[in-house]
Amino acid sequence: MAASAAYWIVEATGDARFPWRIRIEQDGRILLAVRAGHAWPGAGMQVFCLREREHDPSEPLVPHERVPVAHLARLGRKLSVTLDRPRRKRCEFLKLEKRRKDGTPYEQIFFRTEAAVRGHRSGKRTELAANAVLDVVVDSGERYPWRFPGARVGRRRLPVGDYALAHEERPVAVVERKTRDNFLADLAELKGLQQQLAELSAYPHAALVLEAPYRDFGDPDRLGHWPAAHVQRVLAELPVLFPRVQLVFAGNRKLANLWTQRWFAAIAASLARPAPDSVREPLARYRASPADGGVDTRIRLAILNELPDGFAVASLRRLFPDLPPARLTRVMEQLRREGRLRREGHGRGARWWRGGVA
Structure with a gap:
């Protein structure tokens, strides 16, 4: 429900x-x-x-x-x-x-x-405040790994990803690192890349960090045999298919390394500073509703889809008894300016019809 x-x-x-x-x-x-x-x-x-x-x-x-x-x-x-x-x-x-x-x-x-x-x-x-010492795990398959100055760095095989931030021995943030050429090679096995990102989605924090700027993926001279339109379509789809995985165009290797270290530091700081009761308790009881555009959108949908044509304002007020009448009027006037609603008559006898002025 x-x-x-x-x-x-x-x-x-x-x-x-x-x-x-x-x-x-x-x-x-x-x-x-x-x-x-x-x-x-x-x-x-x-x-x-x-x-x-x-x-x-x-x-x-x-x-x-x-x-x-x-x-x-x-x-x-x-x-x-x-x-x-x-x-x-x-x-x-x-x-x-x-x-x-x-x-x-x-x-x-x-x-x-x-x-x-x-x-x-x-x-x-x-x-x-990112001042905690980081516990970073580097996948043992990384041949030329990034560096994390000041962190405790260990190497072992990770289930997925190339770098992980560990908290109490468990990975809490995972990064999959790719160069532009790595990513283009993955396009030949796109389903495999999607499976990899699906596994990353299981972690509290996950990111796919590209050591290239976005403009490279629109430059035919840098894409080999891949059409730019196809590559950009894939890049647009991945955040939609895997919204829990951040897609970062870091620009180059150095900036990708820097972004990951600072991201790990922010996550570690968050874990070291738990929310107080006055914040944690309301959020624990709160059940978020799916975003639907808010009350104004619900008013618009009721006017356009639920109420009979030629409705009176009183009918709309019965659907939204907790809202001030001025807010309902504002949405109706907005629809009228858009040409999707028209008014006939004035005062309490006014009727509102869908569609613009005949």
Whole structure:
């Protein structure tokens, strides 16, 4: 069964210090609930929040807004939230661990919007501090392997791929390295290459790294007997057939080696810095719905495919009772400008017909 949408729900509490209760809910389960001083922080603001541990069902709460959630994701130690609406749609919850004077830990959660994140002095800082020592495994079949300065490098036969990042003795990231000529030779046995990439897809992180720029694969002088159109078609299909395998055109051997080392370092940093409870727990309970273009797309499809021709706005509102009428009107007006919908009449008696003006 497909997951239903999660919702961002804001309610007024009447509390002077924390006048807003913000929660993310899906299928009746609360993924995250906090008490905050603002319903939506302004530019340059980050709002301190208290994570709600228990909720008194008798507490009087006044509904403020209810918006579908388009996406939840982890960004380092932050929970990133994208709401399904045209404006004021991106925010995050940052969790910091602090210690009291007696050494006992406590948490601080800050609510920040996209405008605040962009304006913060840390806006250029990377999320993953890559300072861990890497455990790199080089396949024993590699004759002239890449170098990984500062890493612990071992050699053994890998089930698939040429290089692997090991974590607790298990490969967690695998790279298949190919020169331009290697890749062109594989085209003669394309099914074998696809099988190889299917095996790579089984790992948490996987990449096919080409020691050549993309332009080489469109240059007939560099492709031998292979037509450029066929080669480019294969390169376009591989990410579609194997979306879990990154396809990297590194340019040359040196840059391919450098990209792989830095990629391994970022993965190692992520593993060494697990997500805090305030991020891990909501994501563990969240069931992502397949991307379908969002609420505006669902409104468009309902208008074009579900409602009878000559429908009234009230019929559309019954299909989307949680949405503000202005949003429905905006989508209808957009379809009208595209020539796919026309209006007859005005006010409550107006009827909407598919197709442009006769």
